[in-house]
Amino acid sequence: MTGEQPSDLIRSVSRALRVLEEVARADRPLSVKVIARRCGLNLSTSYHLVRTLCYEGYLHRRPDGDYLLGSQVAERFHEMLGAFERPPMASAVLRHLAADSGHTAYLAQLAEGRLIVVDVAEGPRSPWLEDLQAGLETAPHATALGKALLLALPSRVRRGVLTGYGLRRFTPSTPSSVEDLEEELAGLRPGQVVEEHGQFRDQVACAGAVVPGTQWAIGISARGLTIPPRAAARLGAAVRDLARA
Known part of the structure; x- marks a missing residue:
C-alpha cells in the first residue's frame, strides 16, 4: 500500500484483502484462528470473511479445515498480465x-x-x-x-x-x-x-x-x-x- 489512506475506505474489503495477503504469505495452509490472529481480527469476522472468499473462489478450504489460495487468484493474475x-x-x-x-x-x-x-x-x-x-x-x-x-x-x-x-x-x-x-x-x-x-x-x-x-x-x-x-x-x-x- 502506498500514499495516504483514503477517508472512505470500506473496512470489510480491506479486511478481506488482508486475509488474502496473510494466506498468500504463509508457507503452509492456515486455520481461521491463525488468520484471525495474524490479521488482528476477531474470530467471528474472520469466519465470515473466509466463507465469503471461499464462496467466490479466492480461498480454498482443505479437508482438515485449513485454508489456502483459491483458483480465482490465478485467474486474476493471468488477466492482470494480459491487460x-x-x-x-x-x-x-x-x-x-x-x-x-x-x-x-x-x-x-x-x-x-x-x-x-x-x-x-x-x-x-x-x-x-x-x-x-x-x-x-x-x-x-x-x-x-x-x-x-x-x-x-x-x-x-x-x-x-x-x-x-x-x-x-x-x-x-x-x-x-x-x-x-x-x-x-x-x-x-x-x-x-x-x-x-x-x-x-x-x-x-x-x-x-x-x-x-x-x-x-x-x-x-x-x-x-x-x-x-x-x-x-x-x-x-x-x-x-x-x-x-
Whole structure:
C-alpha cells in the first residue's frame, strides 16, 4: 500500500484483502484462528470473511479445515498480465534472445511508478531470480530494467517515482539515495543499454534497454559481476527486433 489512506475506505474489503495477503504469505495452509490472529481480527469476522472468499473462489478450504489460495487468484493474475498491451512478437523475441544468448530474458514496464515484470524466458547461463518473475513488482532503482526505464523519464518524474517507491538496500552496492542514482544515470543517454553489477543480487549482473518508441524495456541477467559482450550484443539486437515489430 502506498500514499495516504483514503477517508472512505470500506473496512470489510480491506479486511478481506488482508486475509488474502496473510494466506498468500504463509508457507503452509492456515486455520481461521491463525488468520484471525495474524490479521488482528476477531474470530467471528474472520469466519465470515473466509466463507465469503471461499464462496467466490479466492480461498480454498482443505479437508482438515485449513485454508489456502483459491483458483480465482490465478485467474486474476493471468488477466492482470494480459491487460498489459505488449509489443507485437514480444514473447517470440524474448524466447529467441534467451535461446541465442543462453541468458534469461525479461520484459518489463513501469506502471504507476512500479516496475512490473510481464514476461520471462529462462536461459541456462542465468541464476534463478525469484523477484524477477512474470507478474511481480520489483525494484526500479536496483535493476537494469528499472534504470533503463527511469533513464527515459524527465528528471522530476524520475525523482517522484524513486521517492514514492523508496530505495531499499538489496546488497551493499545498491544505490541508497536519489542523488546516488542520479549520479549513476548522469553519464548515460536515454535508450542506451544500462548495466548493474551486484546491486540487486550479490554476484549477479543485469543489463537492460528501452525499446525505442515504447514504454517497455528488455533485460538479461548473468552470473558474476559482468555482462558478457556477446550477450550484450544479443540484447541490443533483440531491442531492435522488437522496435521493428
